[in-house]
Each structure stands twice: as structure tokens, then as C-alpha cells.
Amino acid sequence: MKQLxxxxxxxxxxxxxxxxxxxxxxxxxxxxxxxxxxxxxxxxTQLSEKLGVKTEMIDGRRITSAENLDVVVMTYAGLINKNIVAGLQKHGSPALGLTGADANTIMATKRPAQFVDYGFVGDVEKVNDKMIKGILDMGIIPVFCAITHDGNGQLLNTNADTIASEIASAMSAHFEVSLFYCFELKGVLEDINNKDSVIEHIDLEKYAKLRDDQVIADGMLPKLQNCFDALQKNVASVHIANSEYIKDNTVKHTTLSL
Ligand SMILES: Nc1ncnc2c1ncn2[C@@H]1O[C@H](COP(=O)(O)OP(=O)(O)O)[C@@H](O)[C@H]1O
Ligand SMILES: CC(=O)N[C@@H](CCC(=O)OP(=O)(O)O)C(=O)O
Known part of the structure; x- marks a missing residue:
């Protein structure tokens, strides 16, 4: 199978x-x-502040009111997505910026209000793997932001880590997929104050222990859950690292396994 x-x-x-x-x-x-x-x-969050729109996060998820949705669509699908696409073109990469609504690539459903009403937050229902494969087959690099749609004209805000995990899983029907979460640290750290204390391997058992011991917190909790979801849905390998890893995959980083 070809790699992706x-x-x-x-x-x-x-x-x-x-x-x-x-x-x-x-x-x-x-x-x-x-x-x-x-x-x-x-x-x-910064643009919201400038516009006087309140930001509220619960467990790494943004409570997305109609006003917040306008801000996130402008920020993710507009400013950030287009800057990244232009940056890639500058380096010779034929990139195509997309929300999940574009070419109906990612359909989501509005999360039902249960204990928490997250507002216009979408849980991914279906990734259009065939459409994305068609785009890849044209030699184009899809660049997705964190916006999906419900098929009834409603845009939704979906966590970007979840979008990555869902796309990686869906594309595993066509490719041997390697999923790479790139952030500012070298990997998951044993001690958040020691930037070199990288935990090189995390499996489900270790994850449970890290969670119980409160070694991991904030955005790292859903990130790891997304990693395991991807592995459970046939993604071949999942890594968390800083951008050095993209140049040299032997640098110290975190590799996930079930
Ligand atoms: N043990 C840990 N190791 C590394 N990061 C951790 C840990 N516990 C909590 N974090 C936090 O998780 C954050 C990464 O999650 P998040 O902010 O969602 O990432 P991203 O920048 O990829 O969106 C880090 O910036 C860090 O503050
Ligand atoms: C529902 C939800 O929380 N969506 C996220 C989408 C952006 C995101 O995931 O950004 P990072 O990867 O930089 O954290 C949010 O609005 O913050």
C-alpha cells in the first residue's frame, strides 16, 4: 500500500x-x-478578545456560540488557512485550502446539549475519503482547517486534533497512513517543567497511568485520545513531536501504540 x-x-x-x-x-x-x-x-481567542466576544473552553473544547462561530470561521477558514496555503505555494507545494464543507469532505453533527451545551461544535460523522483521494491523486495537498458542516447549511467548529485523527482513519482505506501531531514541545513530557523529559512510548495502559497521576492535562488529554482512536481505526503509526521530527524522524519524540 502507498504511504500517506x-x-x-x-x-x-x-x-x-x-x-x-x-x-x-x-x-x-x-x-x-x-x-x-x-x-x-x-x-x-485573541481575535475574539479584540472584538469583545467572550471565550469559554471546557476540556479543551470551545463553547461555540453563534458569535464565536463567526469568529472561528473567519480565523480558521479565512486568515490562517489562506496564509498557510499561500506559504506552501511559496515553497512549491500545490496546496488547496478546505473546510469540511468544501467538496463535502467532512460531514459532522452538532453535538447534542447534554451536561454541557457546546453550541455550534460538530462531531465528525463522515470523512469523504474518496473525494480526498481524488484530490491527492491530482497531486494536490489538501490543507484542512477546523471547520466542518452538517449538510444542512450549518458550519460547525470541530477540534483540529479530532479532524486529523478522523481523516487519518478514513484514509487508511486507501493508504498506509502515518499521523503526526506537531506542536511546540518535543513530545509528551514526564515533567512539564523539563522540556527534555520526553516519554518515548505511550500505550493505553501507560496513558491511563499518566492520566491518573495527572502528568498530562489540558489539550494533551483529548490529543492522546485522538491518537488512540486513530490507532484503533487502522492508522499505521502515530507520533507526537515538534517540527524537528519532520526533518529527522530519529529525534526524541513520543510514539503511540495500543
Ligand atoms: N505531559 C505533558 N506533556 C506535554 N504537553 C502537555 C502535557 N500536559 C499538558 N500539556 C499541554 O498540552 C498542550 C498541547 O495541547 P494543545 O494545546 O491542544 O496542542 P496544540 O498546540 O497541538 O493544539 C501543550 O502546549 C501543554 O501545555
Ligand atoms: C471545538 C473546538 O474546540 N475547536 C477548536 C478548533 C481549533 C483547534 O483545535 O485549534 P488548536 O489545534 O490550535 O488547539 C477551537 O475552536 O479551539
Whole structure:
């Protein structure tokens, strides 16, 4: 089976112009089919503040009111997505920026209000793997932001780590997929204050222990859950690392297994 790289970059890299540019240079150099997913939560929060729109997060998920949805669509699908696409073109990569509504690539359903009403937050229902494969077959690099749709004209906000995991899983029907979560640290850390304390392997048992011992917190909790979801849905390999890994996959980082 042909290999496919699915890479996701988070808010801290996107906010750092030099780090983002270096990532796009290194990503452009990788041969073969590839997909990029980006977040941008930090930028959306900053723009919300400027616009006087309140931000509320629960367990790493944004409570997305109609007003918040406008801000995140403008930020993710507009400013960030188009800057990344332009950056990739600059380095010779034929990139195509997409929300899940574009070419109906990712359908989601609005999360029902149970204990928490997340507002316009979407849980992924269906990734259109055939459409994405068609785009890849044209030699194009799809660049997804964290916006999906419900098929009834409603845009929804979906966590970018989840989008990466769902795309990687769906594309495993056609490729041997390697999923890479790229963020500002070297990997999952044993001690958040020691940047070199990288935990090189995490399986489900270790994950449960890290969670119980509160070694992992905040956005790292859903990120790891997304990693395991991907492995359970046939993704061949999942790694969490900083952008050095894209140049040299032997650098110290975190590899996940079931
Ligand atoms: N043990 C840990 N190791 C590394 N990061 C951790 C750990 N526990 C919590 N974190 C936090 O998780 C964050 C990464 O999650 P998130 O902000 O969702 O990432 P991204 O930038 O990819 O969107 C890190 O910036 C860090 O603050
Ligand atoms: C529902 C939900 O929480 N969506 C996220 C989407 C962006 C994202 O995931 O950005 P990072 O990868 O930079 O964290 C949010 O609005 O923050």
C-alpha cells in the first residue's frame, strides 16, 4: 500500500511566524502524498478578545456560540488557512485550502446539549475519503482547517486534533497512513517543567497511568485520545513531536501504540 502522511499543526506553531515558515519549508520537502490539518485556537481567542466576544473552553473544547462561530470561521477558514496555503505555494507545494464543507469532505453533527451545551461544535460523522483521494491523486495537498458542516447549511467548529485523527482513519482505506501531531514541545513530557523529559512510548495502559497521576492535562488529554482512536481505526503509526521530527524522524519524540 502507498504511504500517506497526515500532519497536524497546533496554535502555538501557527502563532510563531518563523516556526510556521520553517515547518512549511520542511513539510514541502516531503515526497509523496500528504495532508495538512491546522488548528488556530489561540488566534481565535485573541481575535475574539479584540472584538469583545467572550471565550469559554471546557476540556479543551470551545463553547461555540453563534458569535464565536463567526469568529472561528473567519480565523480558521479565512486568515490562517489562506496564509498557510499561500506559504506552501511559496515553497512549491500545490496546496488547496478546505473546510469540511468544501467538496463535502467532512460531514459532522452538532453535538447534542447534554451536561454541557457546546453550541455550534460538530462531531465528525463522515470523512469523504474518496473525494480526498481524488484530490491527492491530482497531486494536490489538501490543507484542512477546523471547520466542518452538517449538510444542512450549518458550519460547525470541530477540534483540529479530532479532524486529523478522523481523516487519518478514513484514509487508511486507501493508504498506509502515518499521523503526526506537531506542536511546540518535543513530545509528551514526564515533567512539564523539563522540556527534555520526553516519554518515548505511550500505550493505553501507560496513558491511563499518566492520566491518573495527572502528568498530562489540558489539550494533551483529548490529543492522546485522538491518537488512540486513530490507532484503533487502522492508522499505521502515530507520533507526537515538534517540527524537528519532520526533518529527522530519529529525534526524541513520543510514539503511540495500543
Ligand atoms: N505531559 C505533558 N506533556 C506535554 N504537553 C502537555 C502535557 N500536559 C499538558 N500539556 C499541554 O498540552 C498542550 C498541547 O495541547 P494543545 O494545546 O491542544 O496542542 P496544540 O498546540 O497541538 O493544539 C501543550 O502546549 C501543554 O501545555
Ligand atoms: C471545538 C473546538 O474546540 N475547536 C477548536 C478548533 C481549533 C483547534 O483545535 O485549534 P488548536 O489545534 O490550535 O488547539 C477551537 O475552536 O479551539
Amino acid at each position: 502522511l497526515v500532519a497536524k499543526i497546533g496554535g502555538n506553531i501557527i502563532e510563531d511566524k518563523d516556526a510556521l515558515n520553517q515547518f512549511l519549508i520542511d513539510f514541502s520537502k516531503i515526497e509523496g502524498p500528504k495532508i495538512l490539518i491546522h488548528g488556530g485556537g489561540k488566534s481565535a
